[in-house]
Each structure stands twice: as C-alpha cells, then as structure tokens.
Amino acid sequence: GESVGLHLPTLSVQEGDNSIINCAYSNSASDYFIWYKQESGKGPQFIIDIRSNMDKRQGQRVTVLLNKTVKHLSLQIAATQPGDSAVYFCAEKSSGGGNKLTFGTGTQLKVEL
C-alpha cells in the first residue's frame, strides 16, 4: 500500500503576534519536559525546559506552561519573528525511564510577513 507520512499540524501567525504551540502527553510519570525547535537541515535545538514541580517557566520571549492535571504542555512565543519559523517538538522524560526523551510529532510554525 501507499505509505503516508506524518501530517504535521501547522500554525500560521503574523509577524509580531504571539504564538501558542500545544502538546499533550500521556505518561503521568513524566517529570521533565523540554521544547525543541528544528529548522530545515538542522538538528533539534533546545529552547526551554520545565520540571514537573513547576507550572510555568519563562525565558527570553518564550514561556512554557505545564498543566499536569490534564497532561498538557504549551509553548508561548511573544512577538513572533520570521526567524521563529520552524518545527517545534515537545519531549518528555519519565521518572522511571532513565535519561531518555520521548518526542511528540511536532508542530510547524509559519510566520507570515
């Protein structure tokens, strides 16, 4: 049969607007979460992380929110710029899973001028 690739959800925003990228996770034992940005032809780049004992963490222009009750993670990017266009992945580490990260399928962010 015909192979079908992953269909990445796409978020299109205007330059200067705020972006919110969402991620759902299923493992209630996950205790560490990371957001990565991947540009074409490059490896994933670390953006920001958060541990399960926190519900919010801020970096430069980025904020990560963690809602453990509904197992939901979000990345907010303020004043989105063309250079923010990329695929964004959330990743989680299980408290009993050693040091390995499990990645989500990713969201394509497109910034329109």
Added chain:
Amino acid sequence: DAGVIQSPRHEVTEMGQEVTLRCKPISGHNSLFWYRQTMMRGLELLIYFNNNVPIDDSGMPEDRFSAKMPNASFSTLKIQPSEPRDSAVYFCASSPGTGSPLHFGNGTRLTVT
C-alpha cells in the same frame, strides 16, 4: 564551543552495503543518544549510553543495527547490511546527565538505494 559533531552529513549507498555513522559528543557530557527521524515515524530513540555503557537499546530496529561507544568522545552507529527502508536522518545527541536537555548534532542524512 563545539557542539555535537556528526559525520558524514550525507551518505548515499546501495542496498546491502555497510554504513557507519560517527558522532563526537560535547566534551564532559556523559550520556549519548542515537535517534532516527523519518516522515513516517518522527524522532525515534534507537539507543543511549551512560558513561560509555549501553543502557537502553530497545529502539534498535533489528540485528542489522549496532552501536558502540569505545570512549567518552566517540560513538558509531553501524548498519550492515543496509536496506532502502533505513533511509532517514540519524541524529546523535549528548547530555551532561539525567534531567538535563539533550544537545543534538546536525544529523547524517542516509539514503539507501
């Protein structure tokens, strides 16, 4: 500050040939990871090492795949014999320890014809 270095950047080979991918982790990082990225499956963990010892190789697809880490500054991922379905981007990542983000190289794009 050198990041994770992978070689080659691109590899094109014929089915049945042996392929060796190489990785130099960031100095001082004691965990090393091999991931594979495809459109079908996204980012999948193949194997990871702590202090040069393989900890979890449950993601290695089959016996054709093998990975070694002879010292703290070098790792290889070998596929023998290679098959067209092995075509993917293979990423190496390193981390200073549990609960720290992974730092990725820029990957090796493997094409098996």
